[in-house]
């Protein structure tokens with residue numbers, strides 16, 4: 048797709064990637080993604096904000112055809128899907144100075160072998176006039192690396208936020224009016240890379256609270272012309288209060304754990320608790336990550352393989368531990384054949400979570416009447432805990448689990 052104007056003097060010059068299906072070799076991308084770069088032309092100087100993934104360099108080159116001079120290249124983030132084409136830009140525009148946050152300097156040198164002489168670290172809050180276009184650099188750490196920063200274009204009131212507020216969506220539409228059409232994609236992106244840093248992100252949100260923002264132009268997905276919508280979504284996602292939701296990643300080999308999970312789901316629903324189950328044999332782990340954003344309780348369902356949990360259940364535990372969701376409670380259900388420490392192993396796999404562990408339900412072989420009763424007691428305990436916290440029904444519940 049060719050370059051497109053956002054406002055006079057500001058162009059989108061990035062690349063859509065309709066075919067990309069995996070990010071970080073981990074999270075599925077059902078809707079592709081984009082690598083957004085922006086060209087800001089002032090009366091006197093021109094700045095390029097970010098570049099594109101090296102796989103899309105040809106598209107950036109095409110979009111910069113006819114651009115004879117770039118005075119500044121702003122690197123908001125050192126990750127390669129935005130910084131990977133910096134070496135080509137610096138070569139193509141030998142006059143360009145590379146601007147970044149102080150912590151980004153070493154990272155750009157380490158990851159991209161950028162010559163230090165081309166680099167200048169800007170200060171938090173520093174402004175740079177291009178002539179009628181003023182860039183204000185705002186350090187916004189941990190969205191989602193320590194060096195990330197944003198740029199506010201004062202005259203046009205555009206916040207260039209890089210990954211922050213971004214969504215994995217390739218689209219021919221440059222703009223989006225609300226967040227609804229891109230909610231799942233934005234939440235998927237938040238869940239995968241931002242969630243572990245939600246407390247720091249809340250501080251970043253405070254930093255931009257006083258800005259008059261007409262548009263948010265992230266580095267993935269469409270430009271928001273109604274920035275309040277995605278800001279409101281981020282306030283909910285980063286808030287400490289979870290929703291009345293159990294996320295239930297599970298796997299079964301011969302049906303015992305599946306039967307337990309089925310009974311537990313019914314028992315929870317009977318008690319007014321929303322459940323999003325994910326069969327880990329087939330689940331989109333991006334959807335699991337999305338559910339972890341809101342869940343008050345995580346219950347892992349796993350059969351025992353030799354002495355420990357099934358590896359597919361371990362994958363869910365590892366993901367939850369890495370993403371550090373706001374969940375307050377956790378438990379385990381599942382079966383074993385002759386021996387094992389399945390429940391203990393699951394519990395030990397979640398050291399990063401600040402959760403209260405509820406009594407697990409582990410049975411030998413196929414579940415029996417006493418096991419079903421134990422599952423109902425677990426559901427009762429979950430409902431009681433959620434009730435004590437006064438949790439609301441999750442808005443994401445309408446999207447269901449997998």
Ligand code: FEO
Pocket residue numbers: 124126127128129191210266267
């Ligand atoms: Fe879109 Fe952190 O890179």
